[in-house]
Amino acid sequence: MIPKDTKKINLSFAVFNDRKMKSLNQQYFKRKNPTDVIAFNLNEKVDPQTYLLGELVISYPQLKRQAKKYQVSVAEELARVVAHGVLHLMGYGDETVRQRKDMTIIEDQVIERLKKDPDGTIKKLP
Numbered sequence: 001m002i003p004k005d006t007k008k009i010n011l012s013f014a015v016f017n018d019r020k021m022k023s024l025n026q027q028y029f030k031r032k033n034p035t036d037v038i039a040f041n042l043n044e045k046v047d048p049q050t051y052l053l054g055e056l057v058i059s060y061p062q063l064k065r066q067a068k069k070y071q072v073s074v075a076e077e078l079a080r081v082v083a084h085g086v087l088h089l090m091g092y093g094d095e096t097v098r099q100r101k102d103m104t105i106i107e108d109q110v111i112e113r114l115k116k117d118p119d120g121t122i123k124k125l126p
């Protein structure tokens with residue numbers, strides 16, 4: 001749980017190819033296929049005001065395939081994958097149909113909010 005006195009929350013990212021993601025998925029989850037994102041909880045207080053939530057490991061090739069499959073930009077799919085990973089770091093699961101549905105609802109809300117962002121973050125990225 002994130003301490004109440006936290007002023008900053010840090011999150012780190014790593015981007016890998018399918019081979020590395022498949023290896024990590026096998027090593028940590030005993031699954032033999034590549035995946036889009038793996039979330040590693042770190043839950044570490046770095047200093048009195050900074051909390052390190054975790055690390056998201058993302059497969060760029062899988063991200064591109066999913067963007068094409070769902071007919072969205074790579075930027076939008078990246079936003080969805082990051083939202084999904086952060087939800088895992090915050091304790092959400094996706095083992096059941098209900099859990100996946102709940103996560104998808106929140107992911108959709110994140111995407112819609114980003115699309116409305118005055119900077120147009122998702123719309124301007126390739």
